[in-house]
Amino acid sequence: RYIANPGQALAYKVGQINLTRMRAEAEHALGEHFDIKAWHAQILTDGALPMAVLDAKNRRWIEAQK
Secondary structure (H helix, E strand, O other): OOOOOOHHHHHHHHHHHHHHHHHHHHHHHHHHHOOHHHHHHHHHOOOOOOHHHHHHHHHHHHHHHO
16 A cells, blocks of 8 residues: 555654654653553544644643643
8 A cells, every 4th residue: 555655654654753752742741640541542532633733732731730
């Protein structure tokens, strides 16, 4: 399938990089109070979102956890 649509692999990689960055940002901001299950729940609860929207949602969640 990558031969037919080579940009697909790039889209997955960009998503992985962004999610890894968002998780690291949350872990750094919350320290020992970071809850991986709660983080996953808030990331997945609204389904597929554009990365910019998901990033803003992640930052709001971090602030709400402080």
